[in-house]
Amino acid sequence: MRSIATVGRLAADVEGDIEEVDGVLRITTIRLHYRLSVPDGEEPVDRDAIDRALDRYADKCPAYQSIKGCIVCNWDLELT
Numbered sequence: 001m002r003s004i005a006t007v008g009r010l011a012a013d014v015e016g017d018i019e020e021v022d023g024v025l026r027i028t029t030i031r032l033h034y035r036l037s038v039p040d041g042e043e044p045v046d047r048d049a050i051d052r053a054l055d056r057y058a059d060k061c062p063a064y065q066s067i068k069g070c071i072v073c074n075w076d077l078e079l080t
Helices: 046-058 064-069
Strands: 008-023 024-036 074-079
Touching: 046 064, 046 074
Parallel strands: 024 074
Antiparallel strands: 008 024
């Protein structure tokens, strides 16, 4: 996430749906819930910068680029 410190601070919960499509089981949806922790006493986080990075990261993510159009993906981020 660009200049946003994420090492040791960013975690994700990932879940998905598997459905039968034309007689074959397929992953149809993936949901990612990111958590970015900001330790007490650290410089305040620029939420606008985080939201911009989250809105744009899929364009550069090789995993998403490989499955877009095939699997519905959505994501959000929680600051803790």
